Amino acid sequence: MVLEDYEIQQNMVDVEFSYLPFDLSVDSPPVVMMNDRQVKNFVAYWRMKNNIWLCVTFKATVNDRSNIDLNKKPNDSSEGGVDDLLCEKLPKFVSKAKPNDSNFITSKDAEVGARSMMVDSMVKKGQYFKSKEALQASLEIFAMKYNFDYRVTKSGTRFGCIRCIDDVCKWRIRAECFEWSTCWKINKYVGSHTCAPSRKTKFGRTPSARTIGNLIKHNYEGVKEGPKPNDIINIMRTENGCELTYSQAWESREYAVNEVRGIPEKSFAKIPNYLHMLKEANPGTHTNYDIDCDGRFKYLFISFGQSIRGFYKKIRKVIVVDGTFLKNKYKGVLLVATAVDGNSNLYPIAFGIADSENDASWKWFLMQLRVVIADDKDLAFVSDRHISIGKMIEKIYPLAKHGICIHHLIGNVKLAIISPAIGGYLHEADVKKWARCHFPGYRYDINTNNPAESINSALRSPREYPIIPLLDSIREMLTRWFYERRALSEQQNDPLTIEVEQKISRRIEKGKKFKAYPTSQFILQIKV
Numbered sequence: 001m002v003l004e005d006y007e008i009q010q011n012m013v014d015v016e017f018s019y020l021p022f023d024l025s026v027d028s029p030p031v032v033m034m035n036d037r038q039v040k041n042f043v044a045y046w047r048m049k050n051n052i053w054l055c056v057t058f059k060a061t062v063n064d065r066s067n068i069d070l071n072k073k074p075n076d077s078s079e080g081g082v083d084d085l086l087c088e089k090l091p092k093f094v095s096k097a098k099p100n101d102s103n104f105i106t107s108k109d110a111e112v113g114a115r116s117m118m119v120d121s122m123v124k125k126g127q128y129f130k131s132k133e134a135l136q137a138s139l140e141i142f143a144m145k146y147n148f149d150y151r152v153t154k155s156g157t158r159f160g161c162i163r164c165i166d167d168v169c170k171w172r173i174r175a176e177c178f179e180w181s182t183c184w185k186i187n188k189y190v191g192s193h194t195c196a197p198s199r200k201t202k203f204g205r206t207p208s209a210r211t212i213g214n215l216i217k218h219n220y221e222g223v224k225e226g227p228k229p230n231d232i233i234n235i236m237r238t239e240n241g242c243e244l245t246y247s248q249a250w251e252s253r254e255y256a257v258n259e260v261r262g263i264p265e266k267s268f269a270k271i272p273n274y275l276h277m278l279k280e281a282n283p284g285t286h287t288n289y290d291i292d293c294d295g296r297f298k299y300l301f302i303s304f305g306q307s308i309r310g311f312y313k314k315i316r317k318v319i320v321v322d323g324t325f326l327k328n329k330y331k332g333v334l335l336v337a338t339a340v341d342g343n344s345n346l347y348p349i350a351f352g353i354a355d356s357e358n359d360a361s362w363k364w365f366l367m368q369l370r371v372v373i374a375d376d377k378d379l380a381f382v383s384d385r386h387i388s389i390g391k392m393i394e395k396i397y398p399l400a401k402h403g404i405c406i407h408h409l410i411g412n413v414k415l416a417i418i419s420p421a422i423g424g425y426l427h428e429a430d431v432k433k434w435a436r437c438h439f440p441g442y443r444y445d446i447n448t449n450n451p452a453e454s455i456n457s458a459l460r461s462p463r464e465y466p467i468i469p470l471l472d473s474i475r476e477m478l479t480r481w482f483y484e485r486r487a488l489s490e491q492q493n494d495p496l497t498i499e500v501e502q503k504i505s506r507r508i509e510k511g512k513k514f515k516a517y518p519t520s521q522f523i524l525q526i527k528v
């Protein structure tokens with residue numbers, strides 16, 4: 001339509017639409033409309049404001065032709081649609097070339113600039129910044145370089161003012177955010193300091209952990225470890241003359257490592273779809289997925305319908321819960337809830353992925369587990385003594401019993417054996433939780449959380465995979481196990497499970513030479 005109005009042949013040019021509100025000066029960068037959504041935004045904005053510049057830029061598609069900028073009113077158009085509305089109400093059309101991207105300072109520029117110490121050319125009147133973060137990073141590095149500190153005198157979502165920390169000093173900056181974008185611009189800059197260097201109490205401003213993290217993150221790319229906090233203190237002192245405390249260096253390192261190793265959000269975007277398909281293909285499956293307020297992956301839960309149905313039908317009500325580290329880029333933990341079937345095979349019930357083992361993650365996992373496995377006084381949990389597990393089981397499964405894994409207990413006791421506190425430890429561990437005879441529920445012979453640990457070893461290499469391949473190998477593993485077990489149990493005609501029948505057979509062999517003296521109806525004294 002526009003091409004028609006301007007009498008231009010379509011195959012000759014690329015058309016670009018951009019807009020600019022009237023209240024901004026014409027040297028501000030216009031917002032370029034790249035897709036339908038941005039056109040809708042523009043129309044909504046225009047309805048609200050009614051005073052806006054619409055910029056139409058034609059660029060020749062033929063390489064050797066220079067850009068054609070047209071700056072004339074369109075012919076009347078009788079056709080309806082968005083463009084007509086615009087033509088009717090918009091008083092003026094201007095042409096405006098898209099500003100060169102190099103006019104904007106991004107966080108990346110700030111960080112590269114800081115490394116090469118070119119930041120002084122970035123802080124000046126009229127300079128654009130792609131985001132508030134980019135502006136902040138540039139200012140922090142600028143202050144660090146020029147040995148002064150500043151304080152924020154005004155701060156809002158749309159504008160901010162800072163001035164030199166020294167009250168008598170005239171140095172100040174005012175920056176504004178464009179109403180329709182995330183771009184910031186320095187619109188006032190008094191650049192010379194009137195404060196006396198002799199009055200300074202420290203060398204300069206210490207940039208935030210994020211800014212330092214961005215500054216040093218290249219040190220973590222493609223290496224196993226990267227600089228430790230003390231190395232960062234040295235780097236910042238020798239390269240930037242900036243003194244950091246250990247905790248500042250530690251936080252900066254965390255930030256840098258996360259930036260480099262953290263999985264970008266888009267890799268997680270497929271997870272909800274994957275979970276949906278999983279539920280479609282496996283009736284009765286319960287999954288859940290949680291993200292934090294920044295839209296980043298937080299928790300995931302998956303429990304297959306088949307596992308749950310089988311658990312209620314034939315499995316002893318003892319659930320072993322444990323967590324293990326994932327070795328993938330995301331560095332989270334895999335949380336596992338598993339039972340043991342009649343053949344002493346692992347019988348996985350649920351898997352979870354979380355950022356780490358703590359109260360919040362165990363709480364979330366157990367809340368999800370409770371959706372599929374109801375609280376019951378006949379239900380028992382066995383775990384290592386991770387404090388969060390016990391605490392959360394008591395909260396979320398108040399009826400169920402909770403025991404501690406014997407191996408972990410013994411391991412911890414061995415470590416504590418030189419200490420007179422051992423008695424205290426066992427007491428503190430709560431005798432009911434580790435002594436089978438004192439355990440208030442049924443835990444059968446499931447005393448250790450070896451089952452969960454065997455799952456961890458079964459998934460040794462998948463634990464290095466990204467999340468979806470990891471989930472998929474869990475699914476494959478369970479399919480294989482359940483298939484094999486079904487095939488095996490179909491051949492079984494004895495009343496007990498294969499393993500228990502074999503165990504009885506072994507015991508008969510062992511016990512047939514024993515002599516037994518009954519001491520009561522159920523107790524026999526055995527003489528070898």
Ligand SMILES: [Zn+2]
Binds near residue numbers: 164193194195
């Ligand atoms: Zn000053």
